[in-house]
Each structure stands twice: as structure tokens, then as C-alpha cells.
Amino acid sequence: MNRLKELRQKKGDTQEVVAKAMGVTRRGYQKWENEESQIKPEKAQQLADYFGVSVGYLLGYSDVRFELEQIEKAIKNRLIDSESTINKDVFENTLKIVELARFLDLDLDTITSLYFYNCEISKVKTLNDLFDFFDSEAHGYMELLSIVEPYQADEIIQEISKLGDYNEQLSLYLDKVRSEEDFFHTNEPPNNVVKIKRIENTLSDKEVMALPPEERKEYLRKVFRQINDALSSLTVNIDDVIETVSKEQLDSLSNNLIKALAKLNDIKNKD
Incomplete structure (x- = not known):
């Protein structure tokens, strides 16, 4: 199942807007979204570029949202000096964290910011370290909010809200993991721990x-x-x-x- 509808709604576009960008009719785009017709390779790539994801992620046969080339390109576009090169070690570390945090489905801008955070501020090594990263990014946007023009404020507020959502999702995930580890994976369980066999295959x-x-x-x-x-x-x-x-x-x-x-x-x- 493709992710066209999900990606379009996240971007906040109507079917008409995407159809126009792809050079097709609204009905033609609807058929893609509803999987009534197959998306040709060149159009799949065009759609992937439009939504900023990999073709595999767009079409639903991969959970890898961004190809390495997309991430590298986004980082290079943000480098101040066009002659600068990407730090290989930092880049690989960033990819490892992105993979660990796949459940957050980080967008490309956030992944790019994570790379520069790793370069300039503090190296993120664990999922817990992401809290500091999200807070740092949100703080930066809050400072921007105080100096930008009113028409620019909505976009910044959306970024702050997005980072808050990532923070909340991460907190919920880690709480769940800790709870499961405490219950099922204690290294030295007490002698008197309750062990109750699970009753399988029960009927309603x-x-x-x-x-x-x-x-x-x-x-x-x-x-x-x-x-x-x-x-x-x-x-x-x-x-x-x-x-x-x-x-x-x-x-x-x-x-x-x-x-x-x-x-x-x-x-x-x-x-």
C-alpha cells in the first residue's frame, strides 16, 4: 500500500495541488492514491522528490524514508562553505541514531539539523540524548520567534510543535521500553518474583x-x-x-x- 495520502496530508496539500505539480488530472492522481492505477517509474520519482522521501517509502515497500543520497544532499545544501565536506564519522553516527529512532519517522530537516548538532554542539549517542537535541532546536526556534515578521511566525510555531511531538513520542516509547525491561528482563530477578504462566488460545x-x-x-x-x-x-x-x-x-x-x-x-x- 502506497503512502501518497499520508504524505499529502502531512504536507497539507489537496489532491488538486499535487496533481497540478505532477502534470496530471485530479482524477489521474486519485487513481494513484487509491491504487486504482500503477504509478510509472518516472512519476514515482517525481512524487518522491515532491514529498522529499525515497521511492520505496512512497510506494510502501520500504520503511526507509530517505535514501543516503537525499540526506547527503540536504546536509550539503546547508553547509556555509560550498567547498566543505561531510564529516564521515558524524554522518555515520547520525544515520545510526536515525535508525534507532525510526519509530519517530524524523523528517529530512530534522535529520539534517541532527547532523549539525552532532558536529557543533554535542554528539547524540543514545535515544535519551535526543531529548537534549529536540530541546536545543526548540530553543533556537523560540529565539527566532521573537525577531521574525508576523507572517513568518506560523512556520516557526509549526516547527516548535513538531519538535514537541517528537519529544512526546520519544518519552512514551522509552517509558514503554523501560516498563517491559523492568517486568521481563531483569538481570537478577528476586527469588520470590511472581511467575505466572500465560494462558494461550482462549476464546471470546x-x-x-x-x-x-x-x-x-x-x-x-x-x-x-x-x-x-x-x-x-x-x-x-x-x-x-x-x-x-x-x-x-x-x-x-x-x-x-x-x-x-x-x-x-x-x-x-x-x-
Whole structure:
């Protein structure tokens, strides 16, 4: 599935605007966007240049938003001295960070700014370092905002908002990663950690009720055997366990047990 609609909406263009830029009718562009007709290679490249992405990303068969040549060209265009060359080590480091932060889907201007930040201010080595980069860029735009003409303010405000969105997405992502690592990947788990086996292949309420009575009973026996096994896998000394279990784990266990018992009671009443 191509990304034409997504890219067009991000750019804030109408179908008419893009169609005119491509030299085709609005209906012709609609067919591309709705995948009713194939985009010829030369038009795909024209569209990719228009949206500033790689052809593979535009057509949906690659998650690589920008080719190396596009990033290099954007950096060279921002070099003050046309004779200057790109610092290879800094460039490679920038690409590594961009790859780590692929979930942010950084735009070309931000990637270019990241390269110069790495060159001139501080080298970004981890995802956490990106917070300082985003803050630095936002601060620079805030200073610009105080001196530009009013008609230029909207564009700067959009850039500040974009950096704020990146910051928020990064924070949410890292919080999720830390939470998963804390729960599943502790290097030295406590002796009394709760280990509950996951119950696999469970059916929805509707699917359970659709089973013939005998199959339903057999299914319930199987599920509750699994629940029993999961509970029996807890450590023997439950008092010590409770001290090491988080409130979230206890709430989750309690809720699952209540739901399971409620479902059993409901099914028994219906039978």
C-alpha cells in the first residue's frame, strides 16, 4: 500500500495541488492514491522528490524514508562553505541514531539539523540524548520567534510543535521500553518474583457460547486446568511473594481471576 495520502496530508496539500505539480488530472492522481492505477517509474520519482522521501517509502515497500543520497544532499545544501565536506564519522553516527529512532519517522530537516548538532554542539549517542537535541532546536526556534515578521511566525510555531511531538513520542516509547525491561528482563530477578504462566488460545465469550455443550464443558475444563497450573506456579510462601509484587501485578491477577470466575458463573447459569 502506497503512502501518497499520508504524505499529502502531512504536507497539507489537496489532491488538486499535487496533481497540478505532477502534470496530471485530479482524477489521474486519485487513481494513484487509491491504487486504482500503477504509478510509472518516472512519476514515482517525481512524487518522491515532491514529498522529499525515497521511492520505496512512497510506494510502501520500504520503511526507509530517505535514501543516503537525499540526506547527503540536504546536509550539503546547508553547509556555509560550498567547498566543505561531510564529516564521515558524524554522518555515520547520525544515520545510526536515525535508525534507532525510526519509530519517530524524523523528517529530512530534522535529520539534517541532527547532523549539525552532532558536529557543533554535542554528539547524540543514545535515544535519551535526543531529548537534549529536540530541546536545543526548540530553543533556537523560540529565539527566532521573537525577531521574525508576523507572517513568518506560523512556520516557526509549526516547527516548535513538531519538535514537541517528537519529544512526546520519544518519552512514551522509552517509558514503554523501560516498563517491559523492568517486568521481563531483569538481570537478577528476586527469588520470590511472581511467575505466572500465560494462558494461550482462549476464546471470546461469544465463541465459547457458540460451542456445543459438551465441547464447551471440555474447553472450560482445559482453561481452568491452565489457571490452576498458573496459580500453582507461584512460590510457596505467598506472604513473601506479596511483598515483592507490584500493585499493578496484583491488580492484574485479581482482575483476571474475577473475570474468569464471572465467566464460569455466567456460563453455568445459561446451561
